[in-house]
Structures are given as structure tokens and as C-alpha cells.
Amino acid sequence: MxxxxxxxxxxxxxxxxxxxxxxxxxxxxxxxxxxxxxxxxxxxxxxxxxxxxxxxxxxxxxxxxxxxxxxxxxxxxxxxxxxxxxxxxxxxxxxxxxxxxxxxxxxxxxxxxxxxxxxxxxxxxxxxxxxxxxxxxxxxxxxxxxxxxxxxxxxxxxxxxxxxxxxxxxxxxxxxAAHDEAPHYAWASNKGYGSTAHYDAIRAVGAHALHRKSWLHQASSVALDGFAELDAFAG
Incomplete structure (x- = not known):
């Protein structure tokens, strides 16, 4: 590139x-x-x-x-x-x-x-x-x-x-730094963006205080079930 x-x-x-x-x-x-x-x-x-x-x-x-x-x-x-x-x-x-x-x-x-x-x-x-x-x-x-x-x-x-x-x-x-408190979300690697591991953890243990709860609700039907990132979360 x-x-x-x-x-x-x-x-x-x-x-x-x-x-x-x-x-x-x-x-x-x-x-x-x-x-x-x-x-x-x-x-x-x-x-x-x-x-x-x-x-x-x-x-x-x-x-x-x-x-x-x-x-x-x-x-x-x-x-x-x-x-x-x-x-x-x-x-x-x-x-x-x-x-x-x-x-x-x-x-x-x-x-x-x-x-x-x-x-x-x-x-x-x-x-x-x-x-x-x-x-x-x-x-x-x-x-x-x-x-x-x-x-x-x-x-x-x-x-x-x-x-x-x-x-x-x-x-x-x-x-x-937040990853150390909640390593299951894999924030050290995904930095809070949607990823399979990230959505897996949300489904397994629920949302964290750092999560944008309204965004998770909007994404749940696609991202949490199908592990697909929405266009709205890209960038």
C-alpha cells in the first residue's frame, strides 16, 4: 500500500x-x-x-x-x-x-x-x-x-x-489499559471496535461500563448473532 x-x-x-x-x-x-x-x-x-x-x-x-x-x-x-x-x-x-x-x-x-x-x-x-x-x-x-x-x-x-x-x-x-481490567473483551487488540472475540465476550459475560449500550442494542440482531460488523461501526 x-x-x-x-x-x-x-x-x-x-x-x-x-x-x-x-x-x-x-x-x-x-x-x-x-x-x-x-x-x-x-x-x-x-x-x-x-x-x-x-x-x-x-x-x-x-x-x-x-x-x-x-x-x-x-x-x-x-x-x-x-x-x-x-x-x-x-x-x-x-x-x-x-x-x-x-x-x-x-x-x-x-x-x-x-x-x-x-x-x-x-x-x-x-x-x-x-x-x-x-x-x-x-x-x-x-x-x-x-x-x-x-x-x-x-x-x-x-x-x-x-x-x-x-x-x-x-x-x-x-x-x-482497560484490557487489564476486562481481558475477555480483547480490547488490547481490537481497541473497542467490533470483532468476533469482542462480540463473543459480550454474549458470554454481558456489556461493560465502557460499552456504548445503545449501539449494542442496534447491532444485536446482526453482530451478536452473526458476528458481522455493521457498516455503521466501520472506520
């Missing part, structure tokens, strides 16, 4: 047009049936250095490569990860959960000294789930936070690829 190497072309165009900071944003765990959804952010400015060697969309990298890149990315630029729990996904839905996690990630950046004044968020995907979720404490008096939605931004934009890496590493670490 040929790995597409992201560049700073989009970020430099936005910075050249007058933005002060470009914040790449990407989510991981959207299609899992257990664990939180995580959103990573990576902020770059005009003085950003060269893209770290080997950086790519986290889905195109091995776990070992992601873990090696994580500290490199964190030295390259300011990053943060926000999460929304399985309970939030169940109670509010996946889109509000994504927004909550994204807002938390932005809040962490601000706490780290990154200003949103003159910033633009490059959000991977085709739908803006962030804007409505940004709390008043992060909103600018003069104008709302600018969000640019870009399909496959995690493949093309270095800031978004960096965000995907830190989010994936952080979420994987959480699910691996």
Missing part, C-alpha cells in the same frame, strides 16, 4: 491569507462499540518547522510507527486530545459527543497558551460537528471560530495527520 505523505500546502495557504494559527483536527473511535470517541488537535503557525519524517494519517500507520511518531509530533507543534465517554455517546449521540470532544481538545490548547484569535480549524470530513459545540468561554467576541471542513484532510494536511496520530495513540493507550 502506498502511503500518501501529507504536506503543509493547505496550512501555508491559510496562513498566507491572514490566519494566525491553523488547527488541524481529526477524530478516532467514531465507529467503535466500546470506549470514548477521541478528537486530536495540532496547531501550526507561520514558523512551523518541516513536517516530521514518516507522518501520515494514523489509519495508514502501524501501531509501532504511531507510537514512535507521537512524541515527535508533540515536539513539532502544540497538540491536545479531548474525549467524550461511551455514556455521552449513548445519552447524546455520536455527533454531539464528537463536538464535546473537539471542544475539550480546543480548550486544552487554549490552556496551553494557544490563542483562537485569528485561528482556523481544518476539520477532517464532510460535516462540521464542531461549531455548535464550542462553548461560550471559547467563543471570540467579534466573530465565531472559523472551521474549514475538508474531505481526506487527514491524508493531505500535516496538521490534521498529526492530530490523528496523537488522538489514536491516546485512545489506544486508554483501551489497552
Amino acid at each position: 502506498t502511503v500518501v505523505r501529507p504536506s503543509l500546502r493547505v496550512e501555508k495557504k491559510l496562513l498566507g491569507d491572514g490566519r494566525v494559527t491553523v488547527i488541524g483536527m481529526d477524530e478516532v473511535g467514531r465507529g467503535a462499540i466500546a470506549g470514548p470517541v477521541a478528537v486530536g488537535v495540532a496547531a501550526v503557525t507561520i514558523d512551523v518547522g518541516r513536517v516530521p519524517q514518516g507522518l501520515a494519517d494514523s489509519k495508514l500507520l502501524t501501531a509501532a510507527r504511531r507510537e514512535a511518531l507521537d512524541p515527535v509530533v508533540r515536539r513539532w507543534t502544540r497538540t491536545a486530545v479531548g474525549m467524550a465517554s461511551a455514556e455521552v455517546v449513548d445519552q447524546q449521540g455520536i455527533v454531539p459527543a464528537l463536538g464535546q470532544a473537539g471542544a475539550a481538545a480546543l480548550g486544552a490548547l487554549v490552556s496551553d497558551g494557544v490563542t483562537l484569535d485569528g485561528a482556523v480549524v481544518v476539520l477532517d470530513g464532510s460535516f462540521d460537528w464542531l461549531t455548535r459545540a464550542v462553548p461560550a468561554t471559547l467563543r471570540l467576541p467579534a466573530h465565531p471560530l472559523e472551521v474549514v471542513v475538508r474531505v481526506k484532510a487527514d491524508r493531505d494536511c500535516a496538521s490534521v495527520a498529526a492530530a490523528s496520530v496523537v488522538a489514536k495513540v491516546a485512545r489506544d493507550a486508554l483501551m489497552t
